[in-house]
Amino acid sequence: MAHQPAHDEKLDALLAAAARVFAKRGYHETSMRDLARESGVSLSGLYYYVKSKDELLFLIQDRSFAAVLAGMHEALEGVENPLERLARFIDNHLDYFASHMAEMKVLSHEALALSGDFLVRVNAKKQEYTRTLMDILAEVERVQGPAHINRRIATYTLFGTMNWIYNWYDPLGDLSVEVLSQSMCRLFLGGYVGLPVSDAVLPHLTAG
Amino acid sequence: MAHQPAHDEKLDALLAAAARVFAKRGYHETSMRDLARESGVSLSGLYYYVKSKDELLFLIQDRSFAAVLAGMHEALEGVENPLERLARFIDNHLDYFASHMAEMKVLSHEALALSGDFLVRVNAKKQEYTRTLMDILAEVERVQGPAHINRRIATYTLFGTMNWIYNWYDPLGDLSVEVLSQSMCRLFLGGYVGLPVSDAVLPHLTAG
């Protein structure tokens, strides 16, 4: 029951177009007729590729999260230094975010819009992702000494820092992702481990 | 054309109920019938107090933002030390957020849902608020020396840190607002000015 390559390509294009519209107008404000108009297919034609509007949102969120998780695993593979692991986690997150603003905005902003089994499956990925960051912070503390900040607060503070960017960041502006990533990494680490983080301490991210 | 006190009280209760439902289900998913059921008024009865669903959202956002701004001005009044001004800004924000979770979630999450004149008026308040924080950061740099972090990144990082809490924080849980506020203040300051922020450096917030 495998699909043709052409089928998957068109589905990908459909999801990308839908993510763009969802990001701009929001999930519930966007009608299937809007998506049809934007993607060049007829209204009923959409239902050949997707079973429902819910499933469309789920596919966007699930695939984006899977990509972020895959990038994370690759970025962390073989890296032992907790500080570098943290830096790579942040860098992977922001890098994917900046190059997939629409999908990530939908993922961050429309987390509530799913329900039932779809919500459970996305939340499973989210928990794995959150757990990974908390584990990294535990490793950082093991090396740098106990932080004077609650680890749960620190975790969600960092996620807030990174996920909020869909409200203000323009990937085409004069702020590069590298600057953004290094800034947020130093901003967080400086406050978390209680020591100033200079360029010498912080592993540079472009290597690897 | 002034309203009776009873009128305003009922409108306040209506807005509070609406904010609760908007926060839980989202603005566009919530129907006027939902709001009628939740607030104990009939569907058409809502329109005696409010001209449209848009206006209802606007009133929630505008009043909440006005309250935050008023609290901010009061908290900063007469305070000269930039570090303490920053601490008070953060404390006021989180304090109001934690005690008005529904309204602030609507304010943070439904910023895109307004349009036209309503959007312009809310954005005016938002700009004043953002500008104030950026000015405080400029004062901090003047005292502590230039930061090695872009000020715009720092500003929105801090807002992300604070506004993201509607995704995870439970005001009735075991994390108090005081701990949250101090943690985020230290977390941010430690990374921003590049120096560890001990209890001695950071002004305590309980003093009025």
Next chain:
DNA sequence: GTTCCGGCAGAACGATCGTTCGACACCCGC
């Protein structure tokens, strides 16, 4: 040439949406 199926569109379905309308009860000044 016929069959078959993936790909897609037009038209329509029932449901629900935000909003409006007309009417009724209440309470006050007169």
Next chain:
DNA sequence: GCGGGTGTCGAACGATCGTTCTGCCGGAAC
């Protein structure tokens, strides 16, 4: 008693929603 504002309601409006039904088109299989 009576007119007029205040507060509230049930019923209905047209519009739009997500989804489905039916069928046409084109090319590969035989």
